[in-house]
Amino acid sequence: MPNLKFKKQLSIFITACLVCSCTSCGKDATDDQPSVVDPPIDPPVTTTTFKNPILDSGPDPWVYKNGNEYIVTYTTGDNITLIKTEKMSQLKEGTKKIVWTPPATGFNSKEIWAPEIHRINGVWYIYYAASDGDNVNHKMWVLENTAQDPLQGAWVDKGELELPDDKWAIDGTPFEINGQYYFAWSGWEGDVNVAQNIYIAKMESPLIVNGERVRLLKPVDSWETNGTNPQVTEGPQFLLRNEKAFLFYSAGGCWTNGYSIGAIVMDVSSNPMEANSWVRLANNPLFVTNTTGNAFGPGHNSFFKSPDNEEDWILYHANPQPNQGCGGARSIRMQKISWSNDNIPILGSPEPLIKALDKPSGE
Numbered sequence: 001m002p003n004l005k006f007k008k009q010l011s012i013f014i015t016a017c018l019v020c021s022c023t024s025c026g027k028d029a030t031d032d033q034p035s036v037v038d039p040p041i042d043p044p045v046t047t048t049t050f051k052n053p054i055l056d057s058g059p060d061p062w063v064y065k066n067g068n069e070y071i072v073t074y075t076t077g078d079n080i081t082l083i084k085t086e087k088m089s090q091l092k093e094g095t096k097k098i099v100w101t102p103p104a105t106g107f108n109s110k111e112i113w114a115p116e117i118h119r120i121n122g123v124w125y126i127y128y129a130a131s132d133g134d135n136v137n138h139k140m141w142v143l144e145n146t147a148q149d150p151l152q153g154a155w156v157d158k159g160e161l162e163l164p165d166d167k168w169a170i171d172g173t174p175f176e177i178n179g180q181y182y183f184a185w186s187g188w189e190g191d192v193n194v195a196q197n198i199y200i201a202k203m204e205s206p207l208i209v210n211g212e213r214v215r216l217l218k219p220v221d222s223w224e225t226n227g228t229n230p231q232v233t234e235g236p237q238f239l240l241r242n243e244k245a246f247l248f249y250s251a252g253g254c255w256t257n258g259y260s261i262g263a264i265v266m267d268v269s270s271n272p273m274e275a276n277s278w279v280r281l282a283n284n285p286l287f288v289t290n291t292t293g294n295a296f297g298p299g300h301n302s303f304f305k306s307p308d309n310e311e312d313w314i315l316y317h318a319n320p321q322p323n324q325g326c327g328g329a330r331s332i333r334m335q336k337i338s339w340s341n342d343n344i345p346i347l348g349s350p351e352p353l354i355k356a357l358d359k360p361s362g363e
Contacts, residue, residue, distance in 0.1 A: 293352030308362030
């Protein structure tokens with residue numbers, strides 16, 4: 001989510017028509033405009049299947065599994081909205097509520113991006129990026145709610161989550177490894193937007209990040225740089241699996257069709273604060289544009305378990321047509337992922353919008 005992010009497009013999107021009636025194809029995940037072809041016959045949805053998108057507009061989706069419920073949030077740009085559901089395939093029918101509206105002025109009043117909801121030590125927290133309307137002032141902020149139900153009680157503005165070096169920061173996410181919480185985010189190295197790197201620092205508490213920041217990742221591979229200026233790595237997401245810690249990230253610029261997902265990995269016995277503990281996966285990028293499936297620029301993902309905890313699923317956004325950029329046309333999609341015999345994630349290809357998919361096991 002670079003400095004172009006969430007500049008609202010004038011054509012905010014005739015979502016239903018584009019998603020349901022158009023299928024685009026093209027040579028690759030570049031900015032060349034593919035031709036439009038007639039869609040194939042649309043297979044019916046049954047009681048055991050669903051179709052993407054599960055929400056027609058929802059950039060930067062995040063999901064938290066809380067018992068038998070899921071709490072989903074995403075970028076609206078001007079507030080923080082939560083949706084609660086027991087069935088992710090029926091997210092559109094979930095209970096939806098605006099839980100926080102920013103102040104009229106101030107450094108967290110505008111450009112509310114990529115919120116994440118977490119429960120730490122029995123207390124709810126929402127981490128989000130915000131500015132005063134000038135992107136150069138983007139920083140991380142945090143809300144707190146002590147109620148049992150995050151759609152109830154009061155969300156209290158706890159102010160800026162001050163990060164080491166006090167630089168531009170977005171897409172923050174906390175994660176626990178071996179009893180220690182860490183905070184990762186996308187930020188600038190200096191005060192000028194040359195590139196967005198992925199940084200990490202230790203957390204003293206849900207409201208305090210301290211010590212030094214360590215750069216884990218900068219855009220250097222061709223799919224990450226993607227000919228863009230600035231160059232972008234963003235949307236860090238942690239996932240633990242069989243003594244390995246994965247950090248997924250999006251790169252290539254959300255304003256391009258080449259926006260994709262990759263990952264770095266380390267053994268959980270290693271020190272997350274040492275950059276050389278982490279290694280890029282050899283098969284990066286893991287998740288790229290599907291030009292014949294109406295999935296352009298898939299990225300900024302999160303993960304969740306099925307209701308019976310037997311399956312792993314990815315939640316992500318993508319545009320239904322090429323060259324739609326970083327706006328509200330990005331819809332929320334989900335699909336099951338798998339793992340190789342040596343515990344490397346297999347995300348596959350973004351599933352076509354016309355395809356009926358099996359619901360998560362346990363729904």
